[in-house]
Amino acid sequence: MQHEAKAARTVKEDRTDYLTEERYGHTxxxxxxxxxxxxxxxxxxxxxxxxxxxVTVCASNGPFAFQESISPVEARLIAQALLMAADDAEKAIDAAYVQDEVTA
Structure with a gap:
């Protein structure tokens, strides 16, 4: 694998980053x-x-870039919503997989 992304604290002098990506020996x-x-x-x-x-959240893809600084309360709310959505999405995948096995 050429790169690996993970959630981990990377503390620097002026900031702490929480998502990192190792790519070709660079972080x-x-x-x-x-x-x-x-x-x-x-x-x-x-x-x-x-x-x-x-908490600053950034997303970029091509010419599109979004950056927003939010409070810890807002960050926790968004994190909770993402965890719930991820759980529901995994349940939907599992249900679709079981349904495919039953019909086969």
Whole structure:
């Protein structure tokens, strides 16, 4: 495999990154999603007075780039929604797989 993305804390002097991607011996502060090629980043800031206590979420794909700084409460709400959606999506995949086995 040429690259590996993972969720892990990477602490730097001015910030902490939470998604990293190892590619060709270099570590990037984002994770690239295989299906879409979208790069995602999640960061907290250690030294920027206006950003301390905020979570910055970034997404970029080609010319499109989105960045938003949100509160910890908002970050937790979005994380909970993503976990619930992931659970439901996995259940739908499992149900479709079982249905395919039954009809075969």
């Amino acid at each position: 990037a502060a984002h994770a690239t999603m295989a299906l879409t090629g979208t790069e995602w980043g999640v960061t907290t800031w250690n030294t920027r007075p206006r950003s301390v206590g905020r």
